Amino acid sequence: MSGPASLRSAITVAHLTLVEARRRRIVLAGAVCASAFLTVFGVAVAFAYREMMADAAVSFVQRQATLTFIMLVGFMAANFLSVMFAILLPVDTLSGEIDSGVMQTIASKPIDRAQIVLGKWAGHLLLAVFYLLLMSAGILAVMRLAAGFVPVGVPHAIPLLMLEIAVSLTVSVAGGSRFSTVTNGIMALGFYGVAFIGGFVEQIGGFAGIVSLRTIGIIVSLVSPADSMWRLAAHYLQPEILRGSGGLALGASVPTPLMVWWAAGFTLMALLYAVETFRHRAL
Amino acid sequence: MTEAAAGRPAAIETRALRRQFGSTVAVADLSLRVGAGEIFGFLGPNGAGKTTSIKMLLALVAPTSGTGDVLGRPLGDRAARARIGFLPEHFRFHETLTAIELLRFHGRLHGLRGVSLEARIDRLLTRVDLLDAADRPLRGYSKGMLQRVGLAQALLNDPELVFLDEPTSGLDPLGRLLVRGIIDELRSNGVTVFLNSHLLGEVEMTCDRVAFVKRGRVVAQRVLSMPAETLDVELHVESAAPGIVEGLSRFGTNASQPRPGVITLQAHGDAAVPELVCWLVQQGIRIHAVHPRRTSLEDVFLDVMGEDERPG
Numbered sequence: 001m002s003g004p005a006s007l008r009s010a011i012t013v014a015h016l017t018l019v020e021a022r023r024r025r026i027v028l029a030g031a032v033c034a035s036a037f038l039t040v041f042g043v044a045v046a047f048a049y050r051e052m053m054a055d056a057a058v059s060f061v062q063r064q065a066t067l068t069f070i071m072l073v074g075f076m077a078a079n080f081l082s083v084m085f086a087i088l089l090p091v092d093t094l095s096g097e098i099d100s101g102v103m104q105t106i107a108s109k110p111i112d113r114a115q116i117v118l119g120k121w122a123g124h125l126l127l128a129v130f131y132l133l134l135m136s137a138g139i140l141a142v143m144r145l146a147a148g149f150v151p152v153g154v155p156h157a158i159p160l161l162m163l164e165i166a167v168s169l170t171v172s173v174a175g176g177s178r179f180s181t182v183t184n185g186i187m188a189l190g191f192y193g194v195a196f197i198g199g200f201v202e203q204i205g206g207f208a209g210i211v212s213l214r215t216i217g218i219i220v221s222l223v224s225p226a227d228s229m230w231r232l233a234a235h236y237l238q239p240e241i242l243r244g245s246g247g248l249a250l251g252a253s254v255p256t257p258l259m260v261w262w263a264a265g266f267t268l269m270a271l272l273y274a275v276e277t278f279r280h281r282a283l
Numbered sequence: 284m285t286e287a288a289a290g291r292p293a294a295i296e297t298r299a300l301r302r303q304f305g306s307t308v309a310v311a312d313l314s315l316r317v318g319a320g321e322i323f324g325f326l327g328p329n330g331a332g333k334t335t336s337i338k339m340l341l342a343l344v345a346p347t348s349g350t351g352d353v354l355g356r357p358l359g360d361r362a363a364r365a366r367i368g369f370l371p372e373h374f375r376f377h378e379t380l381t382a383i384e385l386l387r388f389h390g391r392l393h394g395l396r397g398v399s400l401e402a403r404i405d406r407l408l409t410r411v412d413l414l415d416a417a418d419r420p421l422r423g424y425s426k427g428m429l430q431r432v433g434l435a436q437a438l439l440n441d442p443e444l445v446f447l448d449e450p451t452s453g454l455d456p457l458g459r460l461l462v463r464g465i466i467d468e469l470r471s472n473g474v475t476v477f478l479n480s481h482l483l484g485e486v487e488m489t490c491d492r493v494a495f496v497k498r499g500r501v502v503a504q505r506v507l508s509m510p511a512e513t514l515d516v517e518l519h520v521e522s523a524a525p526g527i528v529e530g531l532s533r534f535g536t537n538a539s540q541p542r543p544g545v546i547t548l549q550a551h552g553d554a555a556v557p558e559l560v561c562w563l564v565q566q567g568i569r570i571h572a573v574h575p576r577r578t579s580l581e582d583v584f585l586d587v588m589g590e591d592e593r594p595g
Contacts, residue, residue: 008391012391019379023380101373104369109364110393111392280345282304283343
């Protein structure tokens with residue numbers, strides 16, 4: 001099959017993935033959750049801002065620092081929900097269809113199995129990135145409308161969060177090419193959990209100046225680079241003045257830009273693993 | 284193989300295909316040839332390796348060893364897969380889709396697009412009698428309807444070779460009739476059909492030739508489309524004069540009179556029956572009934588599989 005024909009097959013699979021997500025009301029469920037979260041967040045920001053404005057003792061700098069902290073907490077929650085969405089959405093996309101036998105009729109068609117993996121991966125990534133952007137736009141809109149606050153570093157931070165989504169989602173797709181749905185779910189969540197804990201260890205190490213903890217955190221980030229993208233994004237979302245001294249305990253240890261390349265390479269390797277494993281899998 | 288099929292190129296030819304899952308041998312030695320245009324039945328008890336064999340032919344499972352060609356191309360060749368249709372044993376589907384959407388999706392995977400795809404979908408849904416339900420989500424379909432939409436899916440690309448794994452399971456008698464009709468149409472269009480079914484009566488009515496698989500090996504093959512060489516015949520007569528039983532030996536073998544008024548023999552094929560009836564009448568014997576009885580495929584199946592394959 002020629003290149004354009006292969007691309008068309010991958011697009012056909014991606015399109016089916018999007019149609020299925022809509023029909024199974026996954027998009028609706030995601031939108032409802034996002035709306036609920038943004039409503040709570042919006043109310044909290046509005047009340048916090050009103051109280052701060054009413055208190056003459058709160059300076060402009062204190063107010064901005066507090067609003068930055070609130071915004072970061074908002075992004076942290078949105079990031080966590082988006083990562084869960086990215087892991088759970090495709091967790092059964094390969095394993096489930098292999099187990100149910102749906103895959104037999106698809107894979108017997110004149111297409112390379114790589115097109116199936118790539119189509120499903122692309123379709124789910126589009127959905128997960130859409131969800132992240134929806135949440136991020138909501139947080140930015142709430143901060144702007146409820147407190148007149150415009151954060152810095154958004155153009156740097158959002159692509160990093162998208163990369164984190166890509167890492168988590170690709171690990172979930174790759175696991176599904178080899179393991180059963182339940183096993184894959186446990187492993188993919190565990191993969192992110194390790195990164196999450198490793199990130200905390202690294203932050204504590206940075207905040208308390210304990211080198212060994214930082215080293216452990218960095219090693220964990222290399223094994224599981226998802227959470228380090230969040231920490232780098234959080235770093236960019238803070239104004240310059242708060243970054244230097246490990247401000248807000250979210251930037252005590254900042255991953256290097258090289259980690260971005262590692263995360264991108266990791267995603268690519270996980271995707272290649274998914275393709276190769278699925279190519280040789282007995283269906 | 285039938286004489287007609289023997290002269291044609293092979294649609295399927297395998298040489299010692301084997302598949303092991305760990306220490307379990309699913310298929311030990313699959314060596315067979317299916318001629319183009321044949322309706323070929325693949326029979327065996329549960330766990331004999333029939334489905335794994337089909338999966339190897341479709342490149343869904345890679346053989347551990349052995350080789351094979353499908354439509355003149357090596358196993359797994361994508362160009363060959365474009366000319367193949369497949370209905371799996373348990374046809375599963377994306378249940379949120381409608382029948383039209385499902386067929387459109389599978390058609391696009393075949394590289395079909397636009398008006399020609401829509402026309403094929405319309406034609407096939409009409410053929411499997413699902414046009415009225417075409418816009419309903421598949422989750423509301425009965426098992427028989429799903430089987431029929433699966434059959435339409437297998438025929439989307441006007442295939443030259445169709446694998447049907449238990450195509451009539453879940454179908455009522457009318458549904459089975461529909462499947463038989465479709466297989467007949469495929470036969471008249473020169474399409475090769477590889478049929479895996481437990482319903483031996485269906486296979487007997489449909490197939491030109493069958494292979495029996497036992498413990499992952501083809502242990503016997505039998506042509507069904509040729510007239511039987513021998514035919515068991517039971518005659519009910521008013522009385523049989525001495526010498527009549529011996530006289531019948533010219534029309535067959537093993538003629539005997541198990542009880543008064545009943546004569547049995549193995550006639551030399553279909554053509555011998557009217558001749559022996561005519562001869563009996565000429566001898567002045569009054570005939571009450573003639574019961575020709577063929578050896579059924581089920582009898583052959585049980586004979587080939589032996590006692591050890593019977594449950595219990």
